[in-house]
Amino acid sequence: MRLGGRLAGAIEVLNDIETRKRPVADALKDWGLSHRFAGSGDRAAIGNIVYDALRMKLSHAYLMDDESPSALAHAVLIRQWGVTAEALNAELEGDNFAPPPVSEAALAAFASRRIEDAPLHVQGDIPDWVQASFETAFGEDWLAEARALARRPTLDLRVNTLKSTREKVLKALDRTAAKLSQTARFGIRIAAGEGASRLPNVTAEVAFQKGWFEIQDEGSQIVADLANPKDGDQVLDYCAGGGGKTLALAAAMHNKGQVHAFDTDRKRLAPIIERLKRAGTHNIQVHDNPKSLPNLLGRMDRVLVDAPCTGTGTWRRRPDTKWRLTTRNLQERTGQQQEALTEASAFVRPGGELIYITCSLLPEENEAQVRQFCADHPEFEIVDALSTWNTLFGVAAGKPRSSDGRTITLTPASTDTDGFFFSRMQRKA
Secondary structure, rough: OHHHHHHHHHHHHHHHHHHHHHHHHHHHHHHHHHHHHHOOHHHHHHHHHHHHHOOOOOHHHHHHHHHHHHHHHHHHHHHHOOHHHHHHHHOOOOOOOOOOOOOOOHHHHHHHHHHHHHHHHOOOOHHHHHHHHHHHHHHHHHHHHHHHOOOOOEEEEEEEOOHHHHHHHHHHHHHHOOEEEOOOOOOEOOOOOOOOOOOOHHHHHHHHHHHEEEEEOOHHHHHHOOOOOOOOOOOEEOOOOOHHHOOOOOOHHHOOOOOEEEOOOOHHHHOOHHHHHHHHHOOOOEEHHHHHOHHHHOOOOEEEOOOOOHHHOOOEEEEEEEEHHOOHHHHHHHHHHHHHHHHOOOOOEEEEEEEEEEEEOOOOOOOHHHHHHHHHOOOOEEEOOOHHHHHOOOOOOOOOOOOOOOEEOHHHHHHHHOOEEEEEEEOOO
C-alpha cells in the first residue's frame, strides 16, 4: 500500500473508534480482518498513525482547529512524522486509494497556531478534569509529566533468570538492536522507532519459546523487584492478572519458597498457566477460587496487591483509555482498591509486608489510599521504599519521584518507564 491507502485506513479506524467507542486494539484487528490484502508493514503503519493520533488527540485537534479523524491523521504525518503539507499533498495526488485532502482551513490553522497558546491540559494531552490531580501529584512538573505520557513507548523484556542471562538473550536478539535496560536489573529494551517503523515480533523468536524472556514494561519489572522477596518466602500475589509480576517474583526467589497467584477474574488469570510452563517455574500455586485461600490467612511474609486502577500510567500504550476515563471510573476504582487492600491484609503475618502497587499516576489512587488504609488499620505502617531502590539499583541510577522517601512513583518523564506507584506497609509484630 502507498501512503494514501495507509492514511485512509487509519482514518477509517479512528472513525470506528470514535463512533462505536471501541478499544483501539479491537478496531485495528477488525480492520485487518476485513482488509486481508494489507501486508504486515501496512498494518503496522496504520496502527502507528492511529496510536500517535490518540496519544496527542487534543493538541493535534487544537493546532488543526479540527478534531475529525481526517484532521488528526493528517496532523500525525505533518507534525510527528515530519512530512510537510506540500510533500503530503504531492504524495496523495493521483492516488485512487487516498482520502480526500484535509481542508485548507485546517492547514491554515496549523500554519498559524502555536501550541503554547492552547489551554494547559491541551498542551499536555490529558482530559481537563485530570489536570488538578496531576498538579497535586507533580507540582510544577505536571505538564512535562503529562507530555511524556504522549510519547511512544519502548518494547521492554524481562530476562527469565531461571533459564537464561541478559547476555544470552541479547545475543539471541541481535537482529533487533536490543540493549540493556537503564534501571531494571534483568531488563532489555528495544527502542520505540519512528514513523511507520514496526517493532519486532519477539514472541516469534526461539528464545521466547524456550522461556528465556517475557515481555514486561521496565516499570513493572522494577516494582516487582522492589517487593524484594527472599528465597523460601511465602508470597501471595493477590491481584495476579496474567502473571507478569508473579513470574518475576518466582524468579527472584530462585524457585524456592512459594508464590500463590490469585485473581478474582478467572479470564485475566487464565494465561498464567502457559506462561508458567514456558518459564520453568516450580514454586507457584495458582488459585482461581477464594475458597482455597483461608489456609493462607495470617501466614504470608509478603502480600502483593497490584490493585485495579485507572491505568493512567499506561496511557503511552493504551491512549484510547485516556479519553474514556471519567470521574465515576475513578470513584469505582478507589472503592475497589480499599476493598482489595482490606481483604489482602488479612493474609499478612505479624512482621510481614503488604505491598501496594498501581499503574496509575493519580494521587487519589496512590498516596491517599495507603495513608487512608493505615489510618483505618493502625497495625500497619508505611515503611521506607527508597532505600530498597538504592540497594537494588544503586544511588547512581535514575531516581523515581518520591515526596518522602517512603512511597515511590515511576513515570515516563522521571524513569523512562510506564507510570507505577509502589508502597510497602509492614504489619506490626
